[in-house]
Amino acid sequence: MTPYPHSLMADQTLFRDPALFEADHLPEVFNHRDAQVEDLAFALRPTLRGGSPLNTLIQGPPGTGKTTAVRRIFAEVEETTKRVVPVLVSCQARKTTSAVLREIYLALFGHSPPTHGASNSRMLFEIGRTLAERGAVLVVCLDDANHLVPRGVLNGVLIRILRLHETCPGARTGVVMTDSSMALVLSSVLDPSTRSSLQAGTIFFPPYTADEVRSILADRVRVGIYPGVVPASVLDDVAERTVGCGDLRVGLCLLKEAVIHAERAGRTAVEAGDVEAVFAVARHARLAAAVQTLAPPERTVLTVLVGMARREEETTSGRVYEAVAAVEPMSYTMFYERVTELEAQCLVGTRRWKKGQGRTREIWIPEGVEAVLSADSSGASVHRRTGVAEDEKRRYET
The missing domain is CATH 1.10.10.10 (Winged helix-like DNA-binding domain superfamily/Winged helix DNA-binding domain)
Incomplete structure (x- = not known):
């Protein structure tokens, strides 16, 4: 039964929770990635005993759950111990060494470094000294790390993080990198000394199958939208278009925009025309x-x-x-x-x-x-x- 039997009033909505359809939402249920999550958990397991993690490169096409997996594991680590400092850095927005270090500084100290006078070396020293004093382990996820390749930023960031113990004895660090470009070849973008310090293993996130895509979208519809709003035929259409685009985020955006389109028309159920009307917008959400x-x-x-x-x-x-x-x-x-x-x-x-x-x-x-x-x-x-x-x-x- 739909929440409103006739048409929508101005203050009514078809959403239970529209936030569930945002790309950065962390779902309570994260299906179809058990093996990858277990591999990532294994890489981070040494940090729970005070050791450095196994450095890891996570690769896979866009919208395959890479960042979500990291965020879930980082959240579990934070709930388990205060001696591990997990930091997720969006390299699409933080494209310089200074920007990455400032993000780490903020996570460690709870406030940003001074606007003036905070050189990279100074920030590194304070980060390393604090880690050593606390007996804490720093784990940095460079999300979309391929964006740091131009101008050699990735090499510089990695060598600073991984060799922090040389200037600050007792500081333990490690990195996780995600790459959606499928073109990041570490042997060609890193210096031999950086590769030697990194020695990263790789976890691959394959595209979701058609059945997995529909299952994930159905879960979001069930929790985030009122019953009856998205008919099965419409969900099938959205899932098919999502598979064609190869990016789960397209499907989430498409569902959200289609429901909004139906709301604007004053209807209590999404129709095929709503999906068609917003598809051009949704398919380019990542761009x-x-x-x-x-x-x-x-x-x-x-x-x-x-x-x-x-x-x-x-x-x-x-x-x-x-x-x-x-x-x-x-x-x-x-x-x-x-x-x-x-x-x-x-x-x-x-x-x-x-x-x-x-x-x-x-x-x-x-x-x-x-x-x-x-x-x-x-x-x-x-x-x-x-x-x-x-x-x-x-x-x-x-």
Whole structure:
């Protein structure tokens, strides 16, 4: 039976709990990842005895539960002992060594380091000294660690964390990294000495099967939406579209937006037309989240490139660099680093320029990026994370 038998009044809703459909929600039930969670728990088990964890790389396509698994294990660790300090750092938002260290400092001390005078070496010393004094173990998860590869940030961050015991005897540390790009090859991006200190094992998160996707979405519907609002046929449609996109977060966003669409129409049940109406928005939710974390220089490159593509201008790397430098002066090396970062977030793609020779490359815009950038620039929140974008911009460390 639906919660409202006729039509919705202004103060009525079809949701029991809309927060269950946000990408950062930590579900009470986390199915279909028992083996991966057990492997991660095994890697962290030495910390409960005062030892360092087994450094771990978690790889898998987007929306396969990697971050959720880490957050669940970290939450269990925090409930079990105060001698382990788990810190999850979003590398999409924290893209510099200083930004990562500030996040660790905040988790350890409960407040941010001073705005001025807090050098990387000073923060490291205070972090290491405090760990040694408390007899605590620091476990840092570099979530989407592939975003730290440009400019060698990942190598620098890892070596500082893993060798902290050399300057602060007694400090125990370890790292977990997640990678959704499936392109992070540690042997090619890390120095031999860093790889020697890391010696990371790998846990793979495969895509969810069609049955698993429907099961997960059905669980969220049962807990987060009133009975009868999402018919079985509509849930089947959402699950099928989710599998086609290869990202569970698309399904969660699609359910949320479809229910909102039905609410706006004053109906008490979601119809196939609601799903179709919001699918274009939901399928690009991940791109919208990536755009909102961009630093100003990266946003400039993307905005200029989108404008050139819209005008059907040649978008070889040299031409794009000239156009970007006219708006915001930067070296070609810095420009290429920005492009590499945008490519890591799937906001641009590169390919060999068909008309040229040598190393000239064309930069192209994937489907959905132009629409997402336009919506974000106009202040629209494609995935309804009100206020998050501005907060991330304020906290971004250059």
